[in-house]
Amino acid sequence: MTHGSVSAFHTCHLLPPRMDIFISLSPTEMAVFLWKNLFQTTMGRILQQRRALLYNGAHEYDEELIKKKLQQFAGGSVNLSKEHSGIGILTLNNSRLMNAFTGTMMLELQERVTELENWKDGKGLIICGAGNTFCSGSDLNAVKAISNSQDGMNMCMFMQNTLTRLMRLPLISIALVQGKALGGGAELTTACDFRLMTPGSEIRFVHKHMGLVPGWGGAARLVRIVGSRAALQLLSGAHGVDPERALHLGLSEGTLSSSDETGSLEEARAWLSQYTEGPASVIQAVKKVVTAGRELPLEAALRTEKDVFGTVWGGPANLEALARRQKHK
Numbered sequence: 001m002t003h004g005s006v007s008a009f010h011t012c013h014l015l016p017p018r019m020d021i022f023i024s025l026s027p028t029e030m031a032v033f034l035w036k037n038l039f040q041t042t043m044g045r046i047l048q049q050r051r052a053l054l055y056n057g058a059h060e061y062d063e064e065l066i067k068k069k070l071q072q073f074a075g076g077s078v079n080l081s082k083e084h085s086g087i088g089i090l091t092l093n094n095s096r097l098m099n100a101f102t103g104t105m106m107l108e109l110q111e112r113v114t115e116l117e118n119w120k121d122g123k124g125l126i127i128c129g130a131g132n133t134f135c136s137g138s139d140l141n142a143v144k145a146i147s148n149s150q151d152g153m154n155m156c157m158f159m160q161n162t163l164t165r166l167m168r169l170p171l172i173s174i175a176l177v178q179g180k181a182l183g184g185g186a187e188l189t190t191a192c193d194f195r196l197m198t199p200g201s202e203i204r205f206v207h208k209h210m211g212l213v214p215g216w217g218g219a220a221r222l223v224r225i226v227g228s229r230a231a232l233q234l235l236s237g238a239h240g241v242d243p244e245r246a247l248h249l250g251l252s253e254g255t256l257s258s259s260d261e262t263g264s265l266e267e268a269r270a271w272l273s274q275y276t277e278g279p280a281s282v283i284q285a286v287k288k289v290v291t292a293g294r295e296l297p298l299e300a301a302l303r304t305e306k307d308v309f310g311t312v313w314g315g316p317a318n319l320e321a322l323a324r325r326q327k328h329k
């Protein structure tokens, strides 16, 4: 594809708003102007789609009310470190309660997801727990205190909104499961693209024993990961899934050799980096087309793929590759 035909492709999609500016540009400046314009328009549309919340006021969801309630159950933190490699490390930190989610941790998770949505250089994400264990679900003290129906529904919608946004991040994500991922912790693992487990760890949907079903979107996502038969077994049996069984079910991508915090994180980073090598714009585009294919009906997914394609076609990485005359031997 020549330079001329790249700009022709873009011209047919965009009319510049100010013709006088347009006429004064050189062909190269014009191509850059059009490419930037198309990129921004398409990115804006994709971002808007991604941020569209699953629940809003139309669903009797009162976000402000539940945020005030969650604020009352304080403790622990959700920390994000953004590394130069484009890999983010999100750590659940509430060692006193085996990293159970307090109310303020739910609020912090939402803030961190917003931060990740705005991370232009991001490519990958590893979610892990502090102190060699993943997460023991919702803080049972908070669960008890908000056991009325309105609070329960609002908390459920709050967490579904957050975990859906997490799942749709344009970053390739891994849940690094050390120790235990129980209840809501098991649900959180399903909002990641991949799960890696350390020796001796377990994922366990304990909800049945609590007289519950998953409410953070874990059942819907689990069915899509392991199929409805295995999902039914995991939810109705409420048995722990060890690394070997998880691998067999397709719930886990692999078992790491190290079970200590630093070693397993290093291994997870190395595993992820084989998929995050390359420019952030391209890695993010890859995740977006896969998210569309996973979530949308075929025709809508194809249209999104076309939009995302438009953001990389003729873009810097594409032009560099063409100039390099890249061979794939």
Ligand SMILES: CCCC(=O)SCCNC(=O)CCNC(=O)[C@H](O)C(C)(C)COP(=O)(O)OP(=O)(O)OC[C@H]1O[C@@H](n2cnc3c(N)ncnc32)[C@H](O)[C@@H]1OP(=O)(O)O
Binding pocket: 096, 097, 098, 100, 101, 136, 137, 138, 139, 140, 141, 143, 180, 182, 183, 184, 185, 206, 207, 210, 212, 214, 215, 216
């Ligand atoms: C829609 C969301 C659904 C949900 O997530 S419901 C919550 C599901 N999770 C649970 O029921 C976990 C209950 N806890 C357990 O089974 C065990 O504590 C667990 C995690 C296997 C750890 O066992 P151990 O290693 O023997 O340690 P331990 O029991 O002494 O726990 C250490 C301290 O942590 C506390 N803890 C663990 N998970 C918690 C939770 N989710 N909420 C509140 N507190 C929790 C536990 O009570 C103990 O505290 P303490 O020493 O008794 O003061």
